[in-house]
Amino acid sequence: MHAFLHWLHGFRPAPTTASRRERILGCVGAALGLWATEVVARHALGELNPWFIAPMGASAVLLFAVPASPLAQPWSIVGGNLIAACVGVAAGLLLGHTGFAAAVAAAIAIALMFEARCIHPPSGAVALTAVLGGPAVYRLGFGFVLWPVLLDSLLLLAYALLFNNALQRRYPHRISDRANVNHQVSPPLPAGGGVTRDDLRAVLSARGELVDISEEDLEEIIYAAEMRALFRASRTTANPPAA
Numbered sequence: 229m230h231a232f233l234h235w236l237h238g239f240r241p242a243p244t245t246a247s248r249r250e251r252i253l254g255c256v257g258a259a260l261g262l263w264a265t266e267v268v269a270r271h272a273l274g275e276l277n278p279w280f281i282a283p284m285g286a287s288a289v290l291l292f293a294v295p296a297s298p299l300a301q302p303w304s305i306v307g308g309n310l311i312a313a314c315v316g317v318a319a320g321l322l323l324g325h326t327g328f329a330a331a332v333a334a335a336i337a338i339a340l341m342f343e344a345r346c347i348h349p350p351s352g353a354v355a356l357t358a359v360l361g362g363p364a365v366y367r368l369g370f371g372f373v374l375w376p377v378l379l380d381s382l383l384l385l386a387y388a389l390l391f392n393n394a395l396q397r398r399y400p401h402r403i404s405d406r407a408n409v410n411h412q413v414s415p416p417l418p419a420g421g422g423v424t425r426d427d428l429r430a431v432l433s434a435r436g437e438l439v440d441i442s443e444e445d446l447e448e449i450i451y452a453a454e455m456r457a458l459f460r461a462s463r464t465t466a467n468p469p470a471a
Contacts, residue, residue, distance in 0.1 A: 246293075247433075253395055257292030258285075261387040268383050269376055278364045279376050281357050283309070284384055286350035291388040295399040299348055302389075302400055306381050308348030312337040313377040316358025317370050325366065330359040423450050 246254070262284060269279040287309075290300035298304065315337045316330075323329035333355040341347045358365065358372055365372055392399035425447055 250397075251293075253397065254289075254293035257388070257391045258288040261292060261384050261391065262288050264387050265380055265383040269379055278361065278368070278372075279380075281354070281361075281376055281380060283350040283353035283357060284380050286353060287348070287381070287384055290348070290350070291384065291399075292391070295388070295392050295397055296401045298401075300399075300401075302385055304346045304348040305350075305385055306378075307344055307346030308337075308341050308351035309354050309377050309381045310373060311340045311344060311346065312351035312354040313358050313373040314370070315340065316355035317372055319355075320359045320366065321369070325359055327360075330356045333359050423447070423454070 244251075265284060266280050287305055290297055291305065294300055312333075316333045319329045319333035319336070323332060334352045337351060337355040338347075341351060354377060361372075368375075388399065428447055428450075
């Protein structure tokens with residue numbers, strides 16, 4: 229029974245670390261970014277082409293609501309969407325515009341995104357759109373890769389760069405100047421002085437931005453790293469280097 233209740237606990241919504249400012253900026257940025265992308269793409273491509281595709285809405289969630297996520301970085305959206313579009317078009321031409329072809333396209337796109345280090349969840353929808361998007365998409369063939377996919381991706385990315393940086397949100401998400409880039413050894417903590425859940429919450433709250441990892445997972449990772457460091461230190465003490 230306890231195991232079942234613990235399993236059900238996973239369905240509980242995770243607490244958010246995003247400040248009210250970040251939430252508002254995420255909503256406003258997504259609305260303006262999608263609107264700007266739609267206007268430019270429509271004027272560039274005209275009414276006869278599918279100038280705006282649904283996966284851009286999912287990309288906007290990442291670029292504006294979770295800009296710190298590795299899934300939201302520039303190479304992720306451009307590389308991921310390009311790979312998915314190419315695979316989707318090829319799958320449709322080779323296997324037909326069927327559900328099976330769409331499933332194969334999504335699977336291959338994910339595999340290639342892993343290899344290219346550009347995982348972008350909305351790209352899975354780009355692959356499906358290339359296969360099941362209808363006659364307007366089919367007529368474009370591999371032109372679908374250039375527009376609307378590449379055009380929409382670049383326009384949305386350009387706006388995300390302008391919007392996030394104008395409002396002092398780190399994007400692309402670089403290593404902070406406050407990070408331990410020189411790998412300096414931290415001073416030893418007193419007994420019982422390890423990182424606690426309250427410490428994590430305080431630091432995440434101070435940062436204000438939404439991170440795509442739960443407090444529980446982050447705490448588990450830090451604990452495992454602390455245990456590894458202690459084990460390494462104990463081995464060094466037991467086997468000091470020869471003089």
